[in-house]
Amino acid sequence: MTPTRxxxxxxxxxxxxxxxxxxxxxxxxxxxxxxxxxxxxxxxxYAPLADINTANVGTLRQASTFSTGVxxxxxAAPIVVGDTMYVVTPxxxxxxxxxxxxxxxxxxxxxEPKPDPFAQGVACCDVVNLGLAVADGKVFVNTLxxxxxxxxxxxxxxxxxxxxxxxxxxxxxxxxxxVVKGRVLIGNDGSAFGVRGWLIALDLASxxxxxxxxxxGPDREVLIGPEYKPFYAKDRGTDLGVATWPQGAWKIGGGTxxxxxxFDPDLGLVYYGTANPAPWNAEQRPGDNKFTSxxxxxxxxxxxxxxFYQVSPHDRFHYEATNENILVDLQLPGGTRRALLHPxxxxxxxxxxxxxxxxxxxxxxxxxxxxxxxxxxxxxxxxAPEKLPRANIVVRGICPSSAxxxxxxxxxxxxxxxxxxxxxQNLCQDEEVMATSFIAGTPYMGAIIKMKTGPxxxxxxxxxxxxxxxxxxxxxxxxxxxxxxxxLATAGDLVFYGTMDGWFKAVDxxxxxxxxxxxxxxxxxxxxxxxxxxxxxxxxAVLSGVxxxxxxxxxxxxxxxxxxxxxxxxxxxxxLKLRTAKGGKLHVFALP
Amino acid sequence: MCSxxxxxxxxxxTTLLVAACEREMRxxxxxxxxxxxxxxxxxxxVSHYERNAHALATGKRLWTWYNCGGCHANxxxxxxxxALMDAQWLYGWDAASIYQSIADGRANGMPAxxxxxxxxxxxxxxxxxxxxxxxxxxxxxxNRDDALLTRTPESFSDKQNPERAQPSAAxxxx
Numbered sequence: 001m002t003p004t005r006x007x008x009x010x011x012x013x014x015x016x017x018x019x020x021x022x023x024x025x026x027x028x029x030x031x032x033x034x035x036x037x038x039x040x041x042x043x044x045x046y047a048p049l050a051d052i053n054t055a056n057v058g059t060l061r062q063a064s065t066f067s068t069g070v071x072x073x074x075x076a077a078p079i080v081v082g083d084t085m086y087v088v089t090p091x092x093x094x095x096x097x098x099x100x101x102x103x104x105x106x107x108x109x110x111x112e113p114k115p116d117p118f119a120q121g122v123a124c125c126d127v128v129n130l131g132l133a134v135a136d137g138k139v140f141v142n143t144l145x146x147x148x149x150x151x152x153x154x155x156x157x158x159x160x161x162x163x164x165x166x167x168x169x170x171x172x173x174x175x176x177x178x179v180v181k182g183r184v185l186i187g188n189d190g191s192a193f194g195v196r197g198w199l200i201a202l203d204l205a206s207x208x209x210x211x212x213x214x215x216x217g218p219d220r221e222v223l224i225g226p227e228y229k230p231f232y233a234k235d236r237g238t239d240l241g242v243a244t245w246p247q248g249a250w251k252i253g254g255g256t257x258x259x260x261x262x263f264d265p266d267l268g269l270v271y272y273g274t275a276n277p278a279p280w281n282a283e284q285r286p287g288d289n290k291f292t293s294x295x296x297x298x299x300x301x302x303x304x305x306x307x308f309y310q311v312s313p314h315d316r317f318h319y320e321a322t323n324e325n326i327l328v329d330l331q332l333p334g335g336t337r338r339a340l341l342h343p344x345x346x347x348x349x350x351x352x353x354x355x356x357x358x359x360x361x362x363x364x365x366x367x368x369x370x371x372x373x374x375x376x377x378x379x380x381x382x383x384a385p386e387k388l389p390r391a392n393i394v395v396r397g398i399c400p401s402s403a404x405x406x407x408x409x410x411x412x413x414x415x416x417x418x419x420x421x422x423x424x425q426n427l428c429q430d431e432e433v434m435a436t437s438f439i440a441g442t443p444y445m446g447a448i449i450k451m452k453t454g455p456x457x458x459x460x461x462x463x464x465x466x467x468x469x470x471x472x473x474x475x476x477x478x479x480x481x482x483x484x485x486x487x488l489a490t491a492g493d494l495v496f497y498g499t500m501d502g503w504f505k506a507v508d509x510x511x512x513x514x515x516x517x518x519x520x521x522x523x524x525x526x527x528x529x530x531x532x533x534x535x536x537x538x539x540x541a542v543l544s545g546v547x548x549x550x551x552x553x554x555x556x557x558x559x560x561x562x563x564x565x566x567x568x569x570x571x572x573x574x575x576l577k578l579r580t581a582k583g584g585k586l587h588v589f590a591l592p
Numbered sequence: 593m594c595s596x597x598x599x600x601x602x603x604x605x606t607t608l609l610v611a612a613c614e615r616e617m618r619x620x621x622x623x624x625x626x627x628x629x630x631x632x633x634x635x636x637x638v639s640h641y642e643r644n645a646h647a648l649a650t651g652k653r654l655w656t657w658y659n660c661g662g663c664h665a666n667x668x669x670x671x672x673x674x675a676l677m678d679a680q681w682l683y684g685w686d687a688a689s690i691y692q693s694i695a696d697g698r699a700n701g702m703p704a705x706x707x708x709x710x711x712x713x714x715x716x717x718x719x720x721x722x723x724x725x726x727x728x729x730x731x732x733x734x735n736r737d738d739a740l741l742t743r744t745p746e747s748f749s750d751k752q753n754p755e756r757a758q759p760s761a762a763x764x765x766x
Contacts, residue, residue, distance in 0.1 A: 121701015124672055394740045432740040441703045443662020448740045559678040562669025564742035
């Protein structure tokens, strides 16, 4: 499709709907596209489309489907640019390009990267893929065996490959790349295996490595220099990536970059969280374990760190800090702040000043027993002494669980309601840590966990609409199972999400009232998206296919009679086996 | 006092000898020369370790030491590696096949431990893995956990009827 054609169609759609306000957006940057998993650099997951809205969503129906032929956890977002939709499956990471101009969505092309099957064994939390990205006429996809591959978007022809590590080292790759200013940003996974974390910028045209920023080690490898100005004294110093570890432990210290990346074009800064320190057993790594379980701001041009805030210093509970960072401007007492919203696994919703790294507020959005608050003056997380994990002692009632108040499942921000829609879980756990040895290519953990239902009426999941200015929930919706899907917010004042037992739901963004639901064959752990098709109509799309850390309970190779199975989820949601079945399918919805 | 102790000792000794001497026997010899996987001597190795509570208990300890539980879960319920307490076996459930999986690894993500740990420990691990699904004799299987209990103890496990599963990444079987 040519830009001119799209422009005309876009104008036509706008004219018909009378959405004059959208004209500027349409003409400038194709408001109907969904080019990356979070839709935009700010990670809002907000679609400025209102054809489907609170008044008519009740009539939404399934318009088309496509089976992926794979049946592990489908966590990816379908990506739409122009008249093509791109879908990447979990391992074996097949890429499909579907023609949106025909109702049956026929295949334009298919690409099979054939990853090394060994990588399946080192993927801690199912063989998922968080999605591909499309930019500059190219598709960028990560494979489980640590490859980043660039494809020609029009025909699927391979342009280049970048490979970082043999999966036998314990390193897989599941995160979604972010394409910014001619760079493809990627991060590694494998903190559970003692893999040392990094963020790499690749040249978009050639796939050559431009810079690499480690999460542990000496300043020169973490890319820390004079421009590094963390807000709090606790994050300042020289070679903290070495000094805050037992001797040499930073080399096998985790801090991988397995979650979401955000970018502020005005500041030229990329934001992301680092994963947990290794091993899980914190007794074996006295010190703060910099720069794990914290948030980095880095200069996109050089990769050099601007600030860092360690969310969970000396991470006791495998909380990590890899959850999404949503970049929004907030009206706070004292004026407009360029904020960064970070709903962390440790249970607090952090509001940062994204210029400086100052924590403006940190408010619990779930029940927390592992800490008593965040000191905004020093930035210190106040751990609760009674939940200190010690070797060979069972600590009960750890809330939230190690999967966090929320996990990878991304929130959505609506600029209309000014609310953050957080899909999450309501789980606690019992845990015992013990001494563990580093054996390359095997898990480096030393912990047994068994999760259980959190406080309340037995619901194990929840969607919370959070007001970051007021610091409280505007509304919540309880769900039986953890809400392991992403959230989508639209200009139609709707919020979409899926459940692990296979309901795809639309609720009123202002009240949380259920307005529509649809049952899929398999549970939903994917990221819903909204786009405008070549016919000018709005569509909603999501992948079904249960899986992921929580959803792997549904697989034949997990036996839920062991409460520690599926990383401890069997203790809390073993009944999922009876409520859904594995699958893998794209669902597209439209108004009649 | 003395003679009373002696009496008790004799009774205890006799009881142990009669009832459970093989169960409690500790073999400190290395693996016999020429023991081959799959051969008749392999089968001898199986009975040697599986009927021995000490070997099974050692296997359980090694399971933790060598990070088996990190992938297969503490009680063998599975995570990034498949469950080992159920009836589904991709590569065979006899001790020789399990030994081979541990020693040489498998293509879908099982690392090879041969050369990293002593030979007799490989057999102890194989024997313990069988006890997870009740395939080892229950009188020798571990019946308590030192750590957080996450499942019914191995000695109380219902024996699963093992069957061969097809390895296929796309269908959720590894």
